[in-house]
Amino acid sequence: MKISNEQLKEMYLTMLKIRKFETRAMDKFAEGKIPGFVHLYLGEEAVATGACANLRKDDYITSTHRGHGHIIAKGGELNYMMAELFGKEDGYCRGKGGSMHIADASKGILGANGIVGAGHNIAAGAGLAIQYKGTDQVCVCFFGDASTNQSTFHEGLNLASIWKLPVVFVCENNGYGISVSQARHQAITDVSVRATAYNMPGVTVDGNDVFAVYEAVGEAVARARKGQGPTLIECKTYRFRGHFEGDPTVYRPSGELEAWLKKDPIPRMENYLKENNVITEEEIKKMNADVDKMIDDANAFADNSKVPALESALEDVYTDIVEEGRIR
Amino acid sequence: MRTMTYAEGIREGMRKKMMDDPNVLLFGEDVGKFGGCFGVSAGMFDEFGDRRVRDTPISEGAIIGAAVGSAACGLRPIAELMFMDFATVGMDQIVNQAAKLRYMTGGKITLPMVIRLPEGGGVSAAAQHSQSLEAWLAHVPGLKVVYPSNAQDAYGLMVTAIEDDNPVIFIENKTLYAVKSEVEDELKAVPFGKACVKKEGTDVTIITYGKQVLDAMKAAEALAKDGINAEVVDLRSLYPLDKETIFKSVEKTHKVVVVSEEVKRGAFSGEIASLIAEECFYECDAPIKRVGALNTPVPFSMGLENYMLPNDKDIEATVKSLF
Structure with a gap:
């Protein structure tokens, strides 16, 4: 595995950004600043980071309801993200999407999505556009273990494999579909075995090991860029929080979370970087302080942004039609 | 041509x-x-x-x-x-x-x-x-x-x-x-949101689209023989909807029949009827009528299917019920 020290630091920074953004979102949700549903990515940072470290700005991703990590790793702006979570007019979606619908076409982010499994077919469509135009871009499709029971998983993988589309399907197997454990929602242990049905390579990696993810996705991306078709990569990981904030997580066996906290991907990466003299303790402190400032800034940006003008609810339904509002 | x-x-x-x-x-x-x-x-x-x-x-x-x-x-x-x-x-x-x-x-x-x-x-x-x-x-x-x-x-x-x-x-x-x-010899684009008045008339407006435009034209022909001059409006575009053409026609004829092939319950024809009721109720001098399919799944056997689906005779009879 060849990763420059500079890139290693960049990846570490991304992990920190996700961790601290999510921690702040958790706090702000508890304070009542963030309405609706929030699904946090805490604990799964290595997957988005390792996968997106292989991508260019012009590559695409499709994301999920648990999408903040993917968006940050693909270059999403923290200010606009936080403002969207707050439902403000400077948010990515101008306050019309919230946590589950952040997108940034200029960065290839085709959107988080509130429908479990919606991304598989959309990613195949992105792959079709890439192949049609003849570029060497790729699309990474993120999804959870539970979504692999949706018909869309099978439809998307099938289409991508028969047409050899440049899509990398990255399954974040966090062991649960909401409250239902993997053992109760599917009769397989490794999601990657499902690749066989679509005659594509399927691998399982430790999703809390950012290097394992980076390497597996890197290989798949290289294949996709060369026109050799899709790959299914399963990253075994765990969410430190519940399905959504407010989830009492009564379905978790005792000791499970504690065991996974010991495998926290961030200290793991940090130790590697220190042991291999990539980074000093001082640099780590500085990076933490830098990211804290970014999060404070994003929080302030969101706080200071206005609530959307009511008429804006009528905009963006179509490119060219604005429906009538109501007078109140 | x-x-x-x-x-x-x-x-x-x-x-x-x-x-x-x-x-x-x-x-x-x-x-x-x-x-x-x-x-x-x-x-x-x-x-x-x-x-x-x-x-x-x-x-x-x-x-x-x-x-x-x-x-x-x-x-x-x-x-x-x-x-x-x-x-x-x-x-x-x-x-x-x-x-x-x-x-x-x-x-x-x-x-x-x-x-x-x-x-x-x-x-x-x-x-x-x-x-x-x-x-x-x-x-x-x-x-x-x-x-x-x-x-x-x-x-x-x-x-x-x-x-x-x-x-x-x-x-x-x-x-x-x-x-x-x-x-036309030279085919042209048709803008969305523009209905087409297929036949001008003065006595009743038949609002429809798709296949029922043909049925409505047939019905209008038969009605003419009985002295009823029907106007037939082909919506072409359900959204955006050409409300202006609909209202203008209702203001002219004061009677409306909305026709579609849909099962009548919850049909788009109901949207048109309610729109007219909301926006130009006082222009109507008779109830707004709808013609649609019966409220059943579409049956297979030809006789049953013909019975279930609306046709030109149903349109004709419904129009006549307004006079």
Whole structure:
């Protein structure tokens, strides 16, 4: 595995950004600043980071309801993200999407999505556009273990494999579909075995090991860029929080979370970087302080942004039609 | 003037835009070498090749999803579902993805895509291959819905649909595919949101679209013999809707019959009727009437199906009930 020290630091920074953004979102949700549903990515940072470290700005991703990590790793702006979570007019979606619908076409982010499994077919469509135009871009499709029971998983993988589309399907197997454990929602242990049905390579990696993810996705991306078709990569990981904030997580066996906290991907990466003299303790402190400032800034940006003008609810339904509002 | 079939009108519209714009492509079940289940894309595979005219697996979610994803990335896909009934299998992609991605992302994603849906009964195809479900789709903000009744409009609306930067539901009627109608020597685009007054009249307005335009014209002819001069309005576009033409006609005739092939309960025809009731109630001097299919699934056996579906005689009788 060849990763420059500079890139290693960049990846570490991304992990920190996700961790601290999510921690702040958790706090702000508890304070009542963030309405609706929030699904946090805490604990799964290595997957988005390792996968997106292989991508260019012009590559695409499709994301999920648990999408903040993917968006940050693909270059999403923290200010606009936080403002969207707050439902403000400077948010990515101008306050019309919230946590589950952040997108940034200029960065290839085709959107988080509130429908479990919606991304598989959309990613195949992105792959079709890439192949049609003849570029060497790729699309990474993120999804959870539970979504692999949706018909869309099978439809998307099938289409991508028969047409050899440049899509990398990255399954974040966090062991649960909401409250239902993997053992109760599917009769397989490794999601990657499902690749066989679509005659594509399927691998399982430790999703809390950012290097394992980076390497597996890197290989798949290289294949996709060369026109050799899709790959299914399963990253075994765990969410430190519940399905959504407010989830009492009564379905978790005792000791499970504690065991996974010991495998926290961030200290793991940090130790590697220190042991291999990539980074000093001082640099780590500085990076933490830098990211804290970014999060404070994003929080302030969101706080200071206005609530959307009511008429804006009528905009963006179509490119060219604005429906009538109501007078109140 | 020359004549053309409805299917040819659709095909010529697609061909025109595929020749104009290299980013336009067509995919769906059997649209390639086979030429489409109803022959609408016949010859297009040979003309444009398998890169631009693609057979898909029988996988409606993937067909619509691939249209959403490829449109988000700069293509202008035309996705065909073999029967509108199959939209149910790809409904998440139509309703939750295609219709809403632009809105939910605050305009960050644009989806220039067309979904072709052949609908309607009259071919003994029974309840899963004969439905008219336009009300479901016209109900959803984010979609535009058009439905031509003749070859000229089929061409013109298809051209406009492909040029539109929003998801467009293009409804086709199976029994019209082989029907010939007159077209201009030089075919032109038809704008959305512009109804067409097919026949001017003074005594009653028949508002309809799709196949029922033909039935309404037949009924109008019969009514004329009884001294009732009916005006026939072909909506062409369900959303955006040409309210102006509807209201103008009601203000002229003061009587309205709305006709569609839909099961009457919850039909789009009800939307038109309620719109007239809300906005020009005082122009009406009789109850607003609707003609539609019976509230049952579409039956198979020909006699049963004919009984269930509305026809020109039902329109005629309903109009007469107002006099």
